[in-house]
Amino acid sequence: MDKTTSPEDLLPLTPAVFHILLALADGEKHGYSIMQEVQIVSNGQIKMGPGTLYGSIKRMLESGLIAEADERPDPAMDDERRRYYRLTDWGQRVFDAEAARLTRLVNLVQAKRLPGGA
Numbered sequence: 001m002d003k004t005t006s007p008e009d010l011l012p013l014t015p016a017v018f019h020i021l022l023a024l025a026d027g028e029k030h031g032y033s034i035m036q037e038v039q040i041v042s043n044g045q046i047k048m049g050p051g052t053l054y055g056s057i058k059r060m061l062e063s064g065l066i067a068e069a070d071e072r073p074d075p076a077m078d079d080e081r082r083r084y085y086r087l088t089d090w091g092q093r094v095f096d097a098e099a100a101r102l103t104r105l106v107n108l109v110q111a112k113r114l115p116g117g118a
Contacts, residue, residue, distance in 0.1 A: 018095075019048065021066075021087060022038075029084065029085060031050070
């Protein structure tokens, strides 16, 4: 990202990127955990396969939305091959911008459904 880029310049996010950011919003996770969280949060409507997940993660790392976590959980309790990811400040800003964009869309839909809506 260069200094003239604003979060809105990256919108709209793909569903995969949005759901990965959503999964990481409450803390670090490894890939398989991200896939599980996406499936749970989407009530099973989104089943993210490894190709989509790791392709998206690669692009998100390159764009600075996420970073590989520096610290790992207790090695005795974890597989050393796992890579943990976390949301960056930039990723949080882009996630917030996308959430605001989606909120505006939902509000527009609701306004159109009300009697006398535009």
